[in-house]
Amino acid sequence: MSYLLKRIAFYIFTAWAAITINFFVPRLIPGDPVQALISKERGQLNADAVHSLYVLFGLDKQQPLWQQYLDYWGQLLHGDLGLSFTFFPSPVSEVISSSLPWTLALVGITTVCSFLLGTGLGVLAGWRRGSWVDLVLPVTTFLSSVPYFWFGLIMIELLAGPDSIFPSSGGYDPGVTPGWDIDFIGSAVQHSLLPALTILISSMSGWILSMRNMMVTVSSEDYITVAHAKGLSDRRVMLGYAARNALLPNVSGFALSLGLIVGGTLLVEIVFSYPGVGFQLFQAVGAKDYPLMQGIFLIITLSVLAANFIADLAYLVLDPRTRKEG
Amino acid sequence: MIEPLIEIKSLNVDYGLGDEAVHAVRDVTLTLHRGEVLGLAGESGSGKSTLAYGMTRLLPPPGVVAGGEVIYHDPERGPYDVLSLTNSELREFRWAETSIVFQGAMNSLNPVHRIGSQLTDAIKAHDPRGSRQAREARARELLNLVGIPGDRMESYPHQLSGGMRQRVMIGMALALEPKVVIMDEPTTALDVVMQRQILGELVQLRERLGFSVLFITHDLSLLVEFSDRIAIMYGGRIVEQAPAKQIYTDSLHPYSAGLLGSFPALRGPKRELTGIPGSPPDLRAMPTGCAFHPRCPKSFEPCAQEIPVLGVPDAPGGSDRTVACWLHPVR
Amino acid sequence: MAISTVDLQAAAGEAAPSPRPAKRQKFRFISNGKTLAGLIILGFYVLLAIFGPILSPYDPDARGSDLISPPTSAHWFGTTHLGQDIFSQVLSGARGVVYVGLLAGVVATVLAVIIGVSSGYLANSGGEALSALSNVFLVIPALPLIIIVASILPSVSNTVIGLVIGLTSWAWGARVLRAQTLSLRGRDYVDAAKATGESTWRIIFFELLPNLTAVIASGFVGTVIFAVLSEITLAFIGVSDPTDWNWGTILFWAQSQQALAQGAWWWFVPAGLAIAILGTALSLLNFGIDEIVNPRLRSAGRIKGKTVRMRIGFTPVLGKDNR
Numbered sequence A: 001m002s003y004l005l006k007r008i009a010f011y012i013f014t015a016w017a018a019i020t021i022n023f024f025v026p027r028l029i030p031g032d033p034v035q036a037l038i039s040k041e042r043g044q045l046n047a048d049a050v051h052s053l054y055v056l057f058g059l060d061k062q063q064p065l066w067q068q069y070l071d072y073w074g075q076l077l078h079g080d081l082g083l084s085f086t087f088f089p090s091p092v093s094e095v096i097s098s099s100l101p102w103t104l105a106l107v108g109i110t111t112v113c114s115f116l117l118g119t120g121l122g123v124l125a126g127w128r129r130g131s132w133v134d135l136v137l138p139v140t141t142f143l144s145s146v147p148y149f150w151f152g153l154i155m156i157e158l159l160a161g162p163d164s165i166f167p168s169s170g171g172y173d174p175g176v177t178p179g180w181d182i183d184f185i186g187s188a189v190q191h192s193l194l195p196a197l198t199i200l201i202s203s204m205s206g207w208i209l210s211m212r213n214m215m216v217t218v219s220s221e222d223y224i225t226v227a228h229a230k231g232l233s234d235r236r237v238m239l240g241y242a243a244r245n246a247l248l249p250n251v252s253g254f255a256l257s258l259g260l261i262v263g264g265t266l267l268v269e270i271v272f273s274y275p276g277v278g279f280q281l282f283q284a285v286g287a288k289d290y291p292l293m294q295g296i297f298l299i300i301t302l303s304v305l306a307a308n309f310i311a312d313l314a315y316l317v318l319d320p321r322t323r324k325e326g
Numbered sequence B: 001m002i003e004p005l006i007e008i009k010s011l012n013v014d015y016g017l018g019d020e021a022v023h024a025v026r027d028v029t030l031t032l033h034r035g036e037v038l039g040l041a042g043e044s045g046s047g048k049s050t051l052a053y054g055m056t057r058l059l060p061p062p063g064v065v066a067g068g069e070v071i072y073h074d075p076e077r078g079p080y081d082v083l084s085l086t087n088s089e090l091r092e093f094r095w096a097e098t099s100i101v102f103q104g105a106m107n108s109l110n111p112v113h114r115i116g117s118q119l120t121d122a123i124k125a126h127d128p129r130g131s132r133q134a135r136e137a138r139a140r141e142l143l144n145l146v147g148i149p150g151d152r153m154e155s156y157p158h159q160l161s162g163g164m165r166q167r168v169m170i171g172m173a174l175a176l177e178p179k180v181v182i183m184d185e186p187t188t189a190l191d192v193v194m195q196r197q198i199l200g201e202l203v204q205l206r207e208r209l210g211f212s213v214l215f216i217t218h219d220l221s222l223l224v225e226f227s228d229r230i231a232i233m234y235g236g237r238i239v240e241q242a243p244a245k246q247i248y249t250d251s252l253h254p255y256s257a258g259l260l261g262s263f264p265a266l267r268g269p270k271r272e273l274t275g276i277p278g279s280p281p282d283l284r285a286m287p288t289g290c291a292f293h294p295r296c297p298k299s300f301e302p303c304a305q306e307i308p309v310l311g312v313p314d315a316p317g318g319s320d321r322t323v324a325c326w327l328h329p330v331r
Numbered sequence C: 001m002a003i004s005t006v007d008l009q010a011a012a013g014e015a016a017p018s019p020r021p022a023k024r025q026k027f028r029f030i031s032n033g034k035t036l037a038g039l040i041i042l043g044f045y046v047l048l049a050i051f052g053p054i055l056s057p058y059d060p061d062a063r064g065s066d067l068i069s070p071p072t073s074a075h076w077f078g079t080t081h082l083g084q085d086i087f088s089q090v091l092s093g094a095r096g097v098v099y100v101g102l103l104a105g106v107v108a109t110v111l112a113v114i115i116g117v118s119s120g121y122l123a124n125s126g127g128e129a130l131s132a133l134s135n136v137f138l139v140i141p142a143l144p145l146i147i148i149v150a151s152i153l154p155s156v157s158n159t160v161i162g163l164v165i166g167l168t169s170w171a172w173g174a175r176v177l178r179a180q181t182l183s184l185r186g187r188d189y190v191d192a193a194k195a196t197g198e199s200t201w202r203i204i205f206f207e208l209l210p211n212l213t214a215v216i217a218s219g220f221v222g223t224v225i226f227a228v229l230s231e232i233t234l235a236f237i238g239v240s241d242p243t244d245w246n247w248g249t250i251l252f253w254a255q256s257q258q259a260l261a262q263g264a265w266w267w268f269v270p271a272g273l274a275i276a277i278l279g280t281a282l283s284l285l286n287f288g289i290d291e292i293v294n295p296r297l298r299s300a301g302r303i304k305g306k307t308v309r310m311r312i313g314f315t316p317v318l319g320k321d322n323r
Helices: A001-027 A033-044 A047-057 A063-075 A094-125 A130-144 A148-159 A182-217 A222-229 A234-267 A275-285 A292-316 B046-054 B087-093 B115-124 B133-146 B150-155 B162-173 B194-210 B219-225 B242-249 B254-260 B301-305 C003-012 C033-055 C085-119 C125-139 C142-152 C158-170 C173-187 C188-193 C202-236 C247-254 C267-291
Strands: B006-017 B024-034 B037-041 B064-073 B078-081 B098-101 B179-185 B212-217 B230-236 B237-243
Touching: A001 A047, A001 A063, A001 A292, A001 C125, A001 C142, A001 C247, A047 A063, A047 B179, A094 A130, A094 A182, A094 A234, A094 A275, A094 A292, A094 C202, A130 A182, A130 C267, A148 A182, A148 C247, A148 C267, A182 A234, A222 A234, A222 B098, A234 A275, A234 A292, A234 B115, A234 C125, A234 C142, A234 C173, A234 C202, A275 A292, A275 C085, A275 C142, A292 B046, A292 B230, A292 C125, A292 C142, B006 B046, B006 B212, B024 B037, B024 B046, B024 B064, B024 B212, B024 B237, B037 B046, B046 B064, B046 B212, B098 B162, B115 B133, B115 B150, B115 B162, B133 B150, B133 B162, B133 B212, B162 B194, B194 B219, B212 B219, B219 B230, B219 B242, B230 B254, B237 B254, B242 B254, C033 C267, C085 C125, C085 C158, C085 C173, C085 C247, C085 C267, C125 C173, C142 C158, C142 C202, C158 C202, C173 C202, C188 C202, C202 C247, C202 C267, C247 C267
Parallel strands: B037 B212, B037 B230, B098 B179, B179 B212
Antiparallel strands: B006 B024, B006 B064, B064 B078, B230 B237
């Protein structure tokens, strides 16, 4: 269990670090971009809202830094992330909670699928090295070098259109009202197909390549030779011995690179005008909506940390060496 | 008369292909008889492990078997060439007829599977119709055979000590009662006490079960003690081959003498420790003639010119030994 | 994003196969086909970065009368909604992309080497703290952080963007280098150097760094890939140097002017392809480095025009058909 406790301590520390970065970034940068926006909206902001923004962005220069830091934490713990300028006068927390489920569903599911599929294909590519499967490699190399959002544009150009079953933008049909019914869910799934496919194809190739290389590396371990010497079937050696061990570094690689991948996949939402967090971040950047940007950064970071933790649990199950000694 | 079990005939094993190939095993002919322990000794790089992996086709890339035959005298099916088997025939042949105990016990076990499942999967692969209970009982029996309590079935390799892991490997090698067990430096990674203990147990197991052993090591002293016959390799070739006692008391090849001079006498009068000057040859740039001549204290004219042929020497000691040295003309 | 094996193994806390002594592999990489192809394409991009703006047939900002015109002999890649020549924009954009990529790569690599090697070499709480720091930076999503920092800054130039990317993306390299340093630290030659009383810095510079070259190079190339993609993504969402063109800016205008809906494929295809080919070249380079560090990854051999398939567990027997 000490492994798990260490990981939990690490995640708490990282969450603290991310929140602290979020606190310092606006304070370290010269000029007061937020001040101007607050002044502009002052007529419509009540005193509480103004105060909350002051605390978030450190405009209250009279207070010592540690006092500002404590106030900031106090506010965060109440779930107060300030008011969004783009969706004025909604609070940031409300804006994000409307978009987060969309992103969790799209990015979450496709990231996991892409890891599983890519790893599976990588197993084959690594095991059947020197056969026709090698032809897949140049294609995957190319796909893994393409920016996700650009690939999205190409997918729209190629697959979406007036006659296509793939809608090119939005999260659901404007004619349907959101709710837990067949119409809405069907429409939401249909709208997520193309963005999901985009993320899947472009992020999968990285997993194919890394799993292939791990397979090749693991294949020359002694226990693989032993497995061959034992006369085990090809399938058993490939899955039970090579892939099972090659999977371990791939899973920890998955955990570690989640932060990188999620950043890229979020922006696929932009080209599809998908109503998720990534599209909101895009809107926030365009409107210089700092409270929303910072709120989104925090939420993304915390989600990535949670996903990381799940990946750690998976690793714990997969590698007996990290489990408690018996 | 003892009958042959495996006959290796002019086996050549290379690393790499075409012009870039490095010839690691050259023209090796060697016979392992039924029920004997044949020791194969040589410095690192002499090709002894390459020979073992080459004859079983387990050599990793870029290894290639460049030629030769490995005739297995199957008691039921008669003799056949192992190198001509198809991959699926080879799969059936492996472990059932010849098993291997590998160098480095640390990495020979799959770290993510329990000991039990690594013992049973070999049994299952060769007898898919057997029951699960029967397989597990057999695995337990094998662990007991090598002195490990049966409840270690549930352990993972990292929970065992180095000596226990090597015992597991030996037990695993005996799972299908093979006729031949190849041991590649089986105890090199262990401490001396453990080494003796395990080898002692192995000798007992062999007497009980009657398999033949091809024992590969750089440690000639172990072979003198534990094997019936010894073959000595240098630069990819066998340079001398004789009953263990003869090698110890009356070796003919200067290289064998050098190897023997590298460890203290086991019993009897003390000998002087000498060692061999120089270092093993570079396989990419082998000396002309006898590969050993640059390091040989007794080299003379023909040594640098021509490669001596392995044959029965015209010397006292009987006809069951061979040597490749210009000092001892072939009969 | 392609992750090299060396990285993955190191990231998993395992030591990658030990790099060979530094001398032997010098110039070895030239003979590797993948590396060579990568280097040739990269060379072409560097030339583009230097001469692109001079070679542009038009001023990339100049408006023309042909609006949203498909590729013609006058405008090879067509025109924008303002009649600007897209070919000229792509050519001028190369400089910014290459500059930001290299700047960020250098900054991140220097940081990664300093933090990674010292956290691996110093076996004290300082080393542990540096390692924790790099893990924190690794897990925090870099791109959103870059977006926030870059958009809060009062003015962004290519240099600022390169610095921001470099300062936030060193963690992966640092982690890999730490793992490698840890495994090198226990080697005999390092112990020997310690025993003869060499100073810590001398050991780091003359004993460790030469053996980390391949890992550092692979980390550098990886960071450049990440930096180029990040820069282009930033520009695509509207955070870029307003005085300069880069391929992300072209895509930004294509997206905001509904290039897709107008069927103006020429507006976004060339810039995207330029990025993808640059990324592919960098990945190829990294594969080459991978194969040098990890010889197991090299492909099957050939003999007299016919390939002998090297299959693990079934050594080929020349002249016999073992299928």
